[in-house]
Amino acid sequence: MTVAPVSKKTQRFPLRKDRGAPAAQHPKRRRGEASNFSIRMGQLALAAVVLGAWEVLGRVGVIDPFFFPLPSDILMTVWVWISSGFVFPHLWITLQESILAFLTGAAAGLVLGFLLARVLFLERLLDPFLQMFNALPRVVLAPIFLLWFGLGIWSKVAFGFTLVFFIVFFNTLEGVKSVDRVLVDNARMLGASEKQLLRHVFIPSALTWIFSSLHISVGFAITGAVVGEYLGASAGVGYAIAQAQGVFDTKGVFAGMFILMFVVLIIDLLVNRLERRLLRWRPVRSS
Amino acid sequence: MTHPLQPEPSKFAVELNGCTKEFATPGGGSYFAVRDIDLKVEPGRFVSIVGPTGSGKSTILNMAAGLLNPSSGTVHSFGEAVHGVNRRASYMFQQDALLPWKSVIDNVSLGLTMAGVSKAEAYDESRRWLEKVGLKNFADRYPHQLSGGMRKRTAVAQAWIVNPDILLMDEPFSALDVQTRQIMENELLQLWQESDKAVVFITHDLDEAIALSDEVVILGAGPGSTVVGSYEIDIPRPRDLLDIRDDPKFVELHREIWGRLKVEVSKTYESAREEEESDAA
Numbered sequence: 001m002t003v004a005p006v007s008k009k010t011q012r013f014p015l016r017k018d019r020g021a022p023a024a025q026h027p028k029r030r031r032g033e034a035s036n037f038s039i040r041m042g043q044l045a046l047a048a049v050v051l052g053a054w055e056v057l058g059r060v061g062v063i064d065p066f067f068f069p070l071p072s073d074i075l076m077t078v079w080v081w082i083s084s085g086f087v088f089p090h091l092w093i094t095l096q097e098s099i100l101a102f103l104t105g106a107a108a109g110l111v112l113g114f115l116l117a118r119v120l121f122l123e124r125l126l127d128p129f130l131q132m133f134n135a136l137p138r139v140v141l142a143p144i145f146l147l148w149f150g151l152g153i154w155s156k157v158a159f160g161f162t163l164v165f166f167i168v169f170f171n172t173l174e175g176v177k178s179v180d181r182v183l184v185d186n187a188r189m190l191g192a193s194e195k196q197l198l199r200h201v202f203i204p205s206a207l208t209w210i211f212s213s214l215h216i217s218v219g220f221a222i223t224g225a226v227v228g229e230y231l232g233a234s235a236g237v238g239y240a241i242a243q244a245q246g247v248f249d250t251k252g253v254f255a256g257m258f259i260l261m262f263v264v265l266i267i268d269l270l271v272n273r274l275e276r277r278l279l280r281w282r283p284v285r286s287s
Numbered sequence: 288m289t290h291p292l293q294p295e296p297s298k299f300a301v302e303l304n305g306c307t308k309e310f311a312t313p314g315g316g317s318y319f320a321v322r323d324i325d326l327k328v329e330p331g332r333f334v335s336i337v338g339p340t341g342s343g344k345s346t347i348l349n350m351a352a353g354l355l356n357p358s359s360g361t362v363h364s365f366g367e368a369v370h371g372v373n374r375r376a377s378y379m380f381q382q383d384a385l386l387p388w389k390s391v392i393d394n395v396s397l398g399l400t401m402a403g404v405s406k407a408e409a410y411d412e413s414r415r416w417l418e419k420v421g422l423k424n425f426a427d428r429y430p431h432q433l434s435g436g437m438r439k440r441t442a443v444a445q446a447w448i449v450n451p452d453i454l455l456m457d458e459p460f461s462a463l464d465v466q467t468r469q470i471m472e473n474e475l476l477q478l479w480q481e482s483d484k485a486v487v488f489i490t491h492d493l494d495e496a497i498a499l500s501d502e503v504v505i506l507g508a509g510p511g512s513t514v515v516g517s518y519e520i521d522i523p524r525p526r527d528l529l530d531i532r533d534d535p536k537f538v539e540l541h542r543e544i545w546g547r548l549k550v551e552v553s554k555t556y557e558s559a560r561e562e563e564e565s566d567a568a
Contacts, residue, residue, distance in 0.1 A: 185354055186384035188372050190398035190449065200397065204388040281388040281429045 069251040077255035086240075087259060093236040095263075097153045097225035101160025102218060109165045109217075110210070113172025114202070123173075130169070138162050139227065146232045156233070160224025164217045168210065175209030176202050208282070211275045218267055226260065298366055300375075300453050300485035301328040301351045306360035308346050319511035320346040324360070326504065326514065328485050330452065335488045335496035337548060338506025339555040344489045345381075347506075348455050351487060352378050364453065376453040377446035381461060383438055385430040391441050392417065392426040398449035416444040420474070436467040443471075447478065454479075454486045461490070472499060473528050480525060493548060497522075497540055498531045505547055508554035516547045 051071045057063045058070045065073070081087040116123040142159050149155035179202055187201050229238025237256055244252025303326040311317050321343035328334045338344050349355040350362055353373040362369040364376070377398075385394045395416055396409035404412075417423050420440040430438055439459060446454060460468045476499060479486060490496050496503045497520055505516040522536050531537050 180382075182380050182382045182384045183386060186378065186380060187386070187397070187401075188354070189352060189376065189378040190445070191372075191374070191401050193401075196401050200386065200389075200401070204386070207388075279388075281390075281431075283431045 066248075067250060069254055073251050074254045074258060077251040078258055081255055081259070087237070087256075090235055090237045090240045091259070091263065093153065094222070094225050094229065094238065094260075097156040097228070097236065098160060098218075098221040100153070100157045101224050102164055102221035104157070105161040105164025105221065106168045106214075106217060108161070109168025110172050113169045114176060114198070114206075117173050117176035118198075118202075130166075133162075134166050134170070138224075142228055142231050145228070151232055151234055156225045156228030156236070159228045160221045163220040163224045167213045167217045167220060171209045171213035172206055175206030178209075179205040208279060211271075211279060214271050214275070215268055218271060219264060222260065222264055222267075298330070299327045299363065300330045300332075300365060301326065301487060302363040303327075303347070303350060303357075304361045304363070306347075306350055306357040306362065308343070308350065308355065309358040320509070321506075322511045322513045324350075324514060326351075326487075328453075328487055330365075330485050331483045332502065333479060333486045333488065333500045334502045334504060335490060335500040336504045336506060337490060337493055337496045337544075338512065339508055339548075339552045340491065341509040341555065342506040342512040342551070343509055344491075344506060345457050348378075348457050348487060348489055351453075352376055352455050354378075373453070375451060376455050377449060377451040379442055379446050379454065379456040379459040381458045383430065383442075385438060385441055385445070387430050390427050390429055391422060391433070394430070394441055395444045395448055398445065402449070412448060413444070416448050417441075419478075420444045435463055436471065439463065439471060440474075443475070443478070452484060454484050456486065456488045458489055458491070460495075461492075469528060475499070476526065476528065493541065493545060494532065497537060497544065498526065498528050503544060505544065505551070508551045508558065512551075515551065516544070518544050 054063075054068070055071050058065045058068060069077075116126065138159070141162055142155075145155040145158045149158055183201055183205070184197065187197055192200060225236065226238035226241075229236035230242050233239040233242075237260055241253050241256035244250075244256065303324050306324040306326075307322050308320045309317050310320055324347055326334075326336075326347065336344050336347060346355065350357050351364075351369075351373065353362070353369045353371050353376075362373075364373050386397070389397065392410060392413050396404075396406075396413040399409035399412060400406060414423065414426065417426055420443055422437060422440055422444070425433065425437065430441070433441065442459070460471050463471060472495065488496070488499060493503075500520050503518045503520060504514055505518070506512050507515040518540065520540060522531070522534060522540075
């Protein structure tokens with residue numbers, strides 16, 4: 001029978017819900033929904049109100065500026081870190097670690113995901129072990145990686161790798177396995193070899209899943225780097241934050257947070273661009 | 288189109304001998320989808336398979352395509368045993384089977400490019416086919432930008448461009464509205480008449496089967512259904528599908544075949560109702 005299989009495991013991996021399952025239909029715009037412009041204005045106003053309230057409450061002493069430094073002070077610290085060039089070597093180290101962790105983790109996840117999805121024997125053989133490693137809270141690996149790989153970038157790369165790998169791996173596996181049976185049968189009837197099936201059917205189909213995980217795995221690569229640096233390093237944004245914390249410089253801690261936030265936002269924007277290019281065949285969604 | 292010469296037994300385009308297909312059920316048991324199917328389709332003939340719901344029509348087609356292996360029995364195509372995908376056949380699926388990430392022209396040319404034809408040549412041929420099915424201006428669209436009827440036309444072009452000797456069609460037009468469907472049936476018949484391809488057409492619509500075919504094969508009620516009757520449709524060609532339902536010969540054949548099919552349909556209905564009652568009890 002050629003009935004399209006409905007993946008029973010669709011709910012297994014909740015993270016992918018983040019960007020919507022590939023085939024998800026976007027609801028039509030509801031009546032009375034505000035226009036883009038007024039939404040943007042509303043967002044600006046909301047940010048201004050929250051930051052303003054924070055600033056005012058801090059200045060009148062309702063909240064303690066020692067624990068919650070004033071937004072204006074944080075901004076000043078960010079500016080000092082940037083203008084003095086202090087933050088750039090740290091940022092560069094963190095980015096290097098993130099990029100390496102992302103590339104190796106994503107590559108390994110893709111290869112193993114495709115392999116296990118296509119070779120049933122391997123999936124059944126390795127499944128319990130992969131589940132075990134996935135169940136392990138990865139943060140506990142950071143100390144042992146520090147011992148194995150030292151204080152340099154490689155312990156952070158290894159740590160980020162374990163975070164990225166599983167996300168990409170599970171999404172690829174699910175993406176390949178959830179390919180519509182009819183599409184595979186049709187391509188086979190048109191004479192596709194195993195290699196051509198991979199190229200014309202499985203890879204493009206899995207791409208939607210891989211991209212939905214990409215946003216998360218890019219974030220995790222950076223998380224891995226920062227947490228690793230925080231636990232033990234000689235450079236990196238995480239290290240800078242840990243140093244600031246060590247001298248009770250909460251402004252420095254917040255400044256590090258804001259800088260990381262903006263870097264991740266910029267990277268996410270680039271991923272979005274890439275996604276739109278590669279997935280332009282998809283029905284346009286209003287988001 | 289008449290075939291006065293009976294081809295040699297080994298030269299049937301599709302030949303199923305005593306094919307039985309058994310599926311495992313999740314509970315650990317098994318059930319027979321179809322049992323002892325004998326089906327012979329001569330080259331160039333249009334044969335429809337009609338049967339009630341659950342009579343294993345698609346199973347038969349998938350065995351002919353080589354997508355399913357029979358549990359017992361043999362499948363031959365032009366004298367050769369079918370192992371793996373039947374290379375001489377194209378398949379039109381009931382569902383949308385176009386690759387959503389490929390444009391219309393890339394979908395149509397897929398069979399050619401995968402066979403090693405150069406892209407320029409494949410595109411030229413695809414454009415000819417797109418013109419033939421009336422989609423010349425939609426080459427660069429993606430499937431989701433087309434209507435249901437246009438997607439079916441693309442699927443027709445995709446299946447025909449590789450010039451197969453056999454076309455296997457699994458209720459290809461069942462998702463279309465009645466008018467679009469009649470137009471598509473007419474176009475299919477025209478394409479087929481210009482060719483010498485064998486067609487195995489699955490439908491649950493007896494009108495459609497009689498109007499299109501040289502032969503209508505009736506399947507019994509499932510599970511474990513088998514062929515219960517085969518009828519020669521000798522309405523002369525070319526046929527005008529829009530008026531064929533008033534043709535006295537059509538009416539007569541319809542009455543005769545429906546008399547047989549009705550028995551199987553009510554069997555299916557009865558067993559479904561019994562199951563419901565036993566579930567309720």
